[in-house]
Amino acid sequence: MPVLTVLPDGRQFSVPAGTGLLKRLRQAGFYPDAPCGGLGKCGKCRVSVNGVEVLACQTAVEADMTVLLPDSNGFPASSGKLGTGTLLAFDIGTTTVVCYLLSDAGETLATASALNPQTAFGADVVSRIRAALAGEGSALTAAVRRCVEALVCSVCEAGSTDPAAIRRVAVVGNSCMQQLFLGLPVENLARPPFHPLLRQAETVACRPVFPCCPEAELLLVPDIAGFLGADILGCVLAENLQEAEELTLLLDIGTNGEMVLGSRKGLLACATAAGPALEGAGIRFGMRGAAGAIDRVWTENGSLHFHVIGGGEPQGLCGSGLIDAVAVFLEAGQINRRGRVASDLRLTQRIFLSQEDIRQVQLAKGAIRAGIELLAEQMGVKLEEIQRVFLAGAFGSALNPSSACRIGLIPEELLEKITPVGNAAGAGAIRLARDESALALAQTLAEQIRPVELSSLPGFPRRFAKAMEFREAKS
Amino acid sequence: MIDFEALAQAMGELDEDTVKELLEQVMAEGGDDAGKAMDACQKGMDTVGKLFEEGEYFVGDLIYAGELMTDAVETLKDALVGTESTGKKAKMILCTVKDDLHDIGKNIVRSMLEAGGFEVVDLGIDVPPQKVVEAAKDQGITIIALSGVLTLALDSMKATVRAFADAGMRDQVKIIIGGAPVSEDACKAIGADEWAHSPQKTVSVCRDWAGI
Numbered sequence: 200m201p202v203l204t205v206l207p208d209g210r211q212f213s214v215p216a217g218t219g220l221l222k223r224l225r226q227a228g229f230y231p232d233a234p235c236g237g238l239g240k241c242g243k244c245r246v247s248v249n250g251v252e253v254l255a256c257q258t259a260v261e262a263d264m265t266v267l268l269p270d271s272n273g274f275p276a277s278s279g280k281l282g283t284g285t286l287l288a289f290d291i292g293t294t295t296v297v298c299y300l301l302s303d304a305g306e307t308l309a310t311a312s313a314l315n316p317q318t319a320f321g322a323d324v325v326s327r328i329r330a331a332l333a334g335e336g337s338a339l340t341a342a343v344r345r346c347v348e349a350l351v352c353s354v355c356e357a358g359s360t361d362p363a364a365i366r367r368v369a370v371v372g373n374s375c376m377q378q379l380f381l382g383l384p385v386e387n388l389a390r391p392p393f394h395p396l397l398r399q400a401e402t403v404a405c406r407p408v409f410p411c412c413p414e415a416e417l418l419l420v421p422d423i424a425g426f427l428g429a430d431i432l433g434c435v436l437a438e439n440l441q442e443a444e445e446l447t448l449l450l451d452i453g454t455n456g457e458m459v460l461g462s463r464k465g466l467l468a469c470a471t472a473a474g475p476a477l478e479g480a481g482i483r484f485g486m487r488g489a490a491g492a493i494d495r496v497w498t499e500n501g502s503l504h505f506h507v508i509g510g511g512e513p514q515g516l517c518g519s520g521l522i523d524a525v526a527v528f529l530e531a532g533q534i535n536r537r538g539r540v541a542s543d544l545r546l547t548q549r550i551f552l553s554q555e556d557i558r559q560v561q562l563a564k565g566a567i568r569a570g571i572e573l574l575a576e577q578m579g580v581k582l583e584e585i586q587r588v589f590l591a592g593a594f595g596s597a598l599n600p601s602s603a604c605r606i607g608l609i610p611e612e613l614l615e616k617i618t619p620v621g622n623a624a625g626a627g628a629i630r631l632a633r634d635e636s637a638l639a640l641a642q643t644l645a646e647q648i649r650p651v652e653l654s655s656l657p658g659f660p661r662r663f664a665k666a667m668e669f670r671e672a673k674s
Numbered sequence: 675m676i677d678f679e680a681l682a683q684a685m686g687e688l689d690e691d692t693v694k695e696l697l698e699q700v701m702a703e704g705g706d707d708a709g710k711a712m713d714a715c716q717k718g719m720d721t722v723g724k725l726f727e728e729g730e731y732f733v734g735d736l737i738y739a740g741e742l743m744t745d746a747v748e749t750l751k752d753a754l755v756g757t758e759s760t761g762k763k764a765k766m767i768l769c770t771v772k773d774d775l776h777d778i779g780k781n782i783v784r785s786m787l788e789a790g791g792f793e794v795v796d797l798g799i800d801v802p803p804q805k806v807v808e809a810a811k812d813q814g815i816t817i818i819a820l821s822g823v824l825t826l827a828l829d830s831m832k833a834t835v836r837a838f839a840d841a842g843m844r845d846q847v848k849i850i851i852g853g854a855p856v857s858e859d860a861c862k863a864i865g866a867d868e869w870a871h872s873p874q875k876t877v878s879v880c881r882d883w884a885g886i
Contacts (some may be wrong), residue, residue, distance in 0.1 A: 329825055389826060390773045391800060538732055558732055565734060660737050660778050667734030 204265045205229060214260045219399065220248070221255040225319045225338060228345065229268060231255050232314075234480040236321025236330060244319075245269070267476035270307045284308045284360040287351065287412070288628035290430065291315065291343065291372035291380055293324055294451060294478065294487070295593065297625050298350035300358040305633030311350045314487075316342040317379070322335045322480040324375040324388070324455065331385045340382045347380070348411050365412040368405055369631035371420050371624050373428035373455060381408065381419075393425030400642035418631055420641050424650035426470035431457040432641055432648075433627020434591050438457050438620060440466060441644060445586035448571065450609070451624065452477060456567040459648065460574040460585070466644075469651040471566040476559040477608075478594055484550045486515035488597060493546065495599065496523035503527065505546060513550055519597040524552060525560055526602035532672045563609040565667035570653055571610065572662055577651050582610045591623035607669060675708060676700055678714040679788050684862075685718020685746075685786035686725070688738055693718075697749045705753025712754060715746045719789035723874035736873065737778055740785035741849055764884035766817035767809055771830035776823040779853055783821060783873045790877040803837035810838075812841070817883050819876060820866070822853045831856075832864045839865075848883045852876050 202211040203223060214223050221237050221244055224230075228628040235241035237256035244255040247267040255266075256290050260262055286301040292315060300309040317339050320330040325338065331339055355362045370380065374395055378385050387396050398421050405415035420429035434449055443462045451457045456473035459466055479485030479492075486492050491514030505520065507513045516524060528544045537560045543551040588609065590598060600617040603609045609617065620626075631637045653659050675698045684692035693715070700711045720749060722739040725731040747754070768787065770780045777799045784794050797809055810818060818838075820831050831851050838844045852866040861869035870876040 325824075331828075391775050403843035436743065537735055539730055554729060561732060561734065643703070654777070660781065661741050663778070664734040664741070667732065 201260050202263045204263075205261055206265060206267045216259075216261055218260050219256065220246070220253075220260055220264075220266070221319065222260040223260060224255060224266070224268075225342070228316075228461075229330055230314075230316035230319035230342065231268060233319050234322030234326075234475065236326030236468070237303070241322075243480075252440065265475070267273060267320045284355070284358045285364060285366050286363055286632040287354070287368040287415070288424060288625065288632040289347065289350075289368065289370040289372075290433070290453060290625035290628050291347070291370060291376040292430070292624070293327070293373065293376060293455070294318065294453065294475075296321070296343070296346050297622060298347070298354050299625065299629055299632075300354035300360060300639055301633055304627070307361075307629065309354040311353040311357070313346050313350055316346050322370065322475040322478075324373060327375055327379065328385050328389050329532075331379065332389055335671060336384065337382070337608075339379045343376070343380050344409055348409055351409070356575060361596050362411045363414060365405075365415045367632055368412060368415050369418040369420070369628045370627045371429040371433035371631070373430050373457075374422045374425055377429055385493075388425055395422035395425050395428075397422050397429070398645070399636045400645070402638070406571060418638055419629060420638070421645040422469055423645050423648050424470075426455065427457060427648075427650050429641075430624040430627075431459060431468060431470075432644055433625070434518075434589075434623035435459055435466065435627070435633070435644055435648065436630050436637060436641060437623045437626035438589060441640075441647070443587075447587040447589060448585050448613070449589045449591060449620075449623070450567070450576075450595060451591040452567065452595050452608075456563070456570065458567075458570055458574060460571075460578055465578075466648045467578055467651050468648050469570050469574055469653050471570040471653065473563040473566045474559070476563040477522065479516060479521060481559050482516065482521060482556045483553055484518055485521065485556075488517035488519070488593070491515070492517035493520035493524075493550070494597060496520055496527050496546065498527055498530070503546065513547060515550065516546070516552075517597075518594045519599060519602075521552075521556075521560065522606055522608065523599055523602045525557065526599075526605035528552070529605060530672050534669060536668050538669060539666065540580040560606070561667040561669075564606055565663055568607055568610070568666035569663040572666065573653055573656055573659065574651060576658070577656075583612050585615060588613050588617045589620045589623070590617060591620050594620065595619055596621050605670075607666065611670075675703070676711070678707075678710055681714040682713060682717040682721070685715050685742065686721030686733060688722070688742065690742060691796035693746065694749075697746055701749060705750070706759050708750040711744070712750060712818060715743060715877055716789040716791075718818070718880065719743060720787060720859040723786055723872075723877065725885075727872055727874050733778075733782075736782045736786075740782045743785040743789060758760075763791060763793045764817070764880075764886050765793045765813065765815050766819065766880060767795045767797060767806060767815050768819045768821065769801040769806060770799040770821045770823075771827050771834055772800055772802045773830055774800050774822045774827040776821075779823060780821040783852060783876050784820065786873040786877050787819075787880065790881055792880065794883070804832050807837045807841050807843065810843065810847060811841070816848060817880055818847050818849045819853045820849065822851070822855065825855045827853065827885065828855055828860055828864065831860075831866065835865045850876060850879055 233244040284300040458473040490509035533534040596619040
């Protein structure tokens with residue numbers, strides 16, 4: 200049997216000849232980034248085998264092999280201060296898992312976050328569902344639980360807490376993330392009518408899910424609909440939208456674009472199939488918002504400028520940089536109303552946006568914009584009547600609002616009303632962990648928020664088509 | 675009488691106001707030219723298809739074109755009954771396969787096929803294999819187009835092709851699969867006759883099969 204040596208940590212495994220490298224790495228607990236789910240399309244699971252760069256998903260282990268992984272493979276980053284915690288809150292995102300350690304009083308003592316290792320199975324929920332249906336369900340569950348355990352250890356260390364002392368854990372995530380975390384099948388998310396599985400707020404024992412907190416109770420937060428999960432519910436809880444006097448639009452632009460519109464008079468929600476393009480996946484030079492990513496682009500006196508996270512040579516563009524770049528190129532007249540470009544749009548000698556990249560941006564922003572317009576229409580309000588726009592999520596917080604409006608992701612008339620609110624889903628999980636009445640409120644909200652199925656609305660196709668267009672520069 | 679060239683051009687450029695204005699004029703003049711106006715719209719749709727294949731137009735433009743075409747038929751429909759459009763019509767089946775609810779792509783293809791001279795029997799979305807086979811049998815239709823967006827749709831496409839084989843009808847029908855997940859390999863694995871990513875290819879393959 201061939202032997203696989205994985206660097207930099209030097210572990211060795213024997214592997215039946217012919218096994219796919221990506222699959223074997225995932226089994227061993229290494230999670231190379233693979234946004235397309237191992238289809239050989241995205242070119243991001245690049246590793247070095249015996250000194251040659253290959254795609255892990257397209258490589259079989261036939262003979263002894265030494266693999267060098269790119270660094271930063273899912274080691275949690277944490278920060279904290281001293282104090283003993285008893286509560287944990289999790290936001291399990293499709294891309295990022297965040298963990299908060301809280302004191303009895305609900306004060307945040309430590310936080311840690313890590314890349315969701317399921318990214319090795321694909322960037323979006325659809326590819327995770329596909330992997331689960333193809334028999335990788337328990338591997339997906341194991342991957343996210345390992346990550347969660349590592350984060351628990353990390354925050355407990357930072358907060359000088361014995362994990363056994365944790366008494367309550369609240370978890371939010373989209374339906375797919377929740378179900379995979381709990382080890383439940385995801386068939387309901389693969390086929391219509393996409394009914395949610397978790398309908399009831401519940402308190403169960405933590406031990407079977409992650410044994411490192413044997414004494415804790417685990418709060419199960421219900422989903423609103425198949426593609427409107429506990430994460431968006433968490434956002435509503437965090438911002439108290441059900442009590443808002445002002446008509447508020449809450450946008451969670453993550454890998455899925457989910458949104459809620461309303462006030463204390465009632466709330467509507469929808470999910471849009473935005474895809475991960477706005478986070479940089481499926482974009483030629485796209486990458487996550489990590490060191491080396493261009494995160495801001497602007498012009499000064501007619502010349503192009505950009506900012507690179509961590510300084511140094513730019514490696515690619517993250518979501519906020521991508522949206523800035525599109526806005527800049529639109530303003531320069533290099534993209535027409537229909538999204539056509541005459542040639543590649545260069546940021547540097549090496550990094551550019553292609554026609555296909557612009558198309559991906561159009562699909563994503565069109566889906567979200569159409570969602571905003573149709574929710575307003577369903578509520579019987581005009582866009583300009585919306586009084587507040589909350590941008591949730593890491594991406595929402597990094598986004599430059601004027602660029603988001605310039606490309607038409609958000610209606611331009613709402614520009615002055617935009618406020619980034621950070622990780623609202625995580626804040627919702629925190630509220631659930633520390634506020635005993637919040638779980639019952641979550642149940643009420645899950646029943647009261649009305650899900651709107653966009654594609655079933657007769658006006659959807661035309662709205663979506665129009666929303667994909669750009670406003671051309673005034674010449 | 676309206677300028678049919680201008681109508682075809684307005685349709686190709688997706689100039690909704692001009693298309694609407696010209697079609698309303700046709701109806702105001704009694705509707706005798708409705709057939710010719712329809713032909714002009716179809717010519718415009720050909721242009722749209724071509725521009726899409728060239729990369730000038732994108733999905734949104736196709737959706738919009740489909741909407742304009744539907745509106746055009748709606749405006750002209752009273753006058754179209756009775757007048758003859760110049761092309762001859764062939765009948766075919768189109769649907770989105772089981773477990774897939776996406777209809778935007780299918781509807782675009784339908785309007786392009788109709789513009790291309792087909793009478794399209796649209797079975798809708800999430801259509802089980804047996805329903806496709808029955809419709810083909812009952813109406814004696816031999817051209818079948820199966821649409822899908824999800825990867826899972828490939829399984830349903832395969833099941834639909836198999837259902838035709840089980841019914842002993844595989845040799846009598848031509849099947850084309852279309853949508854994002856299809857490919858040459860998928861086409862082979864599914865046992866379909868052809869595959870397409872663009873509506874333009876679907877139209878040209880089906881026209882070939884129908885001999886129109």
